[in-house]
Amino acid sequence: MVNNASVILSIVERFSPDFAQRSVTRARVSPDPCLPARLPTTGFLQREAEQNAPKAVLRQLRRSPTPPSPTTEYHDATEDTQPHAGRRGSVSSESDQTSPTRSLFTISRSQPSGGWKEPQPFEVFRAVERKDIMFLMEVRDRAFPLLLRKTGDATPLLHAMRIGQSHRDVAIILLGAFSRWINHLEDSEIGLPRTRVILKALRTNLKLGIDYGLYKSQSDLVASFMQTLVMSEGEKWIRAQVSSVSLALRSGNAGKPVSTAEAAVRKFATKELSKADAIAALEDYVANATTDLLLLGAWAIALESIEGEPIPVYYFARDDRVFKSFMDRVNTHQATIRRTLSRRLKWQFRVLQNVLEGRNTTYRRKVEIVTEELDDGDGV
Template structure:
């Protein structure tokens, strides 16, 4: 049995509660929402908030890099050979107006996109870049996928495509030619031995040969000398050394072997048959004469080194201004005693003739008249008639001048 006395007593003593009050319903009143801010206000607020967000992001990145650096310094590093990663070109803002915060954010997005894996361009993309004169894209292709600049599409390479368009794209052709020259200059003998490099050079030479033929057909002769120079450079030092040996053999045999013709034909043989039948082009003839004279000096000096020890003329000086001539003269002065004692009379005359005839030559590579001391330096019998004959052939290309002189001193 349960005792509920306490509960009943509490209920009996609790005061009676008042009835609940009725809550009156509030009347509805019309309201107008605030209008949205204008575009100018939104842009102003964004310009104010963006630097703070960008600064916070930079702080987070810096702290993350600091933590990564500390972790890397405390970790043992294992060095492994890995291919170099392509460098991403830096993005620069215009110097006329400072970049806004929104532009900075967009530039970060562009840099992030640039860090994405590179995909080799399609041939039509390179041709479109040539048409649009998109030099920046062509330079990126040069650095990341050089083979795309010499790869034909529909039988047309980017260089030929630029020449087909006409004079308006002459600067694009020069840029492509500069890319070819830059690529070749960065190769060494080990690179020339690689199969991939040889295959790429074959495509490059084919593009240049077609460009030479097309330039002759369309009378676009202003770049022919540069085409031929790049074509000769692509043959490498091995080709230069082989031609020096051939010219040296012709010099040893004397005038009957026509050493000047051998030197000139060696340079022309690099190009196509159309070049051999082409009319006289000043710049092209200048380069051929310059290269032929360099082969003659290098060939004559190689014959001299068979009788005494000395330094050879570096092959990378070939057909580059008057570098070969300057080194040639230095070698002659350095080994003057060895030349007088050990060389044959014919070879001494050939060396003296080359030195005297090419003294003071200008860019046209035409030789100047003999100085008064020439006959003494050449040390060979000469008559007044031969001197008059020489004066009559002045202002002719190097081939005729040097061939005439060599025919005299070799008798």
């Protein structure tokens, strides 16, 4: 198709100049396509929600008063006469019935059955040399202290490490048995002299594993060592740090309670662990211990105003035992807490409860969220 517009315009200009001035040809618009922006992916939205939702909840907690309870009157009337009514079963009461450690101790102290005879130390060393894992596991279940006993100048773990790389897997299995014993240790057994002796021997063996670099293959080795150290000799240190964190919590955000707790744990770990990469492997333990110090410190302040039970210090940095114990006590004394505690402490209670509850978020992430609120936030 031919465009004759120019010819027609020239004719019009020739016969009607005024008309030509009135009619102006439009400039051709250049193509400029516009594409809509791509919507974010579901994964991106999920990450944003997980990151921002806790912050929004905490901002709302800071602005809102302590929520009233529908059972306030009931608790007010019954708290003095029935202080333990409605309390959820604590960790210790639940573990008394079905604790693997109780059965472990029972088996160790009971008479041998089915032809079992407690082996001699040389038999344990021979099992290490032969990589007789089944025998070592049977010793773990029936006579655990034999795995820690020093004979001559070596323990079974040290003997396996001295043999060399070929027996590294045996050493890792022994370390796993040590960690298992710590994790299943009963609350009622911790104060016994026999348990103290085992904890001391465990600490020595675990430190050997760290010095030999086995923590690179056994991820929870360093944490188990720190747990053993705290359980055997760390009670005085815990009480001192709880006092420091309590003072920081009283000062609000200016006291930097989260930073105070984390710095104390890191200083303690650095003192006991000389290897920098071993300390780096301790991050989960540091985060767990930091949150526990905050909970212990907050509850220590509350005990100045209410008559309640302290949280056992041997729960310290053992998963969520301190948090469960904290929530048991808060639920038991919630009426008194609403009446007597300061506005700031009640807000700190709500922050700790909302952030630390659940296991879907790592302890390190929980510490970051609590830091943003209790250290860097606007405060109450």
